[in-house]
Amino acid sequence: MTCTSTLKPGWSPMTIGLMVLGFIVFWPLGLAMLAYILWGDRFHTIAGNARAQWQTSPLRDSFQATAPRTGNSAFDAYRERELKRLEEERQRIEAMRAEFDSFLQELRRAKDQEEFDRFMASRGRGPAGPAPL
Numbered sequence: 001m002t003c004t005s006t007l008k009p010g011w012s013p014m015t016i017g018l019m020v021l022g023f024i025v026f027w028p029l030g031l032a033m034l035a036y037i038l039w040g041d042r043f044h045t046i047a048g049n050a051r052a053q054w055q056t057s058p059l060r061d062s063f064q065a066t067a068p069r070t071g072n073s074a075f076d077a078y079r080e081r082e083l084k085r086l087e088e089e090r091q092r093i094e095a096m097r098a099e100f101d102s103f104l105q106e107l108r109r110a111k112d113q114e115e116f117d118r119f120m121a122s123r124g125r126g127p128a129g130p131a132p133l
Contacts, residue, residue: 009040048098 009015015037023030039046069076 009036009038011037 015033019030019033019037021030022033036043
């Protein structure tokens with residue numbers, strides 16, 4: 001059993017215990033755990049949004065370290081092509097990761113629905129239908 005399968009954002013005995021322990025050991029750890037409990041399910045989205053904003057920021061070029069030109073135009077052109085290819089590959093992998101994250105989220109939602117339906121069936125009410133208006 002891995003840590004990610006047992007430690008989910010939200011109020012559970014484990015997360016509350018870790019938060020209290022964090023405050024006892026070193027108060028910033030407790031605050032970090034509290035932030036994880038409250039906003040942990042949105043960390044990937046927040047990081048992705050920040051990355052997208054940075055990619056379109058005009059400040060990006062001023063902070064990004066670029067290699068100086070070598071003076072050999074053939075090598076410089078080759079280097080630029082390879083860097084562009086690598087950036088496209090990175091973007092493709094990021095898109096795949098985002099698709100996989102949404103796939104996992106849908107699997108978790110389906111599992112939660114199945115567990116809820118099983119609970120309702122055990123109480124003799126059957127699966128829950130859409131809520132009445």
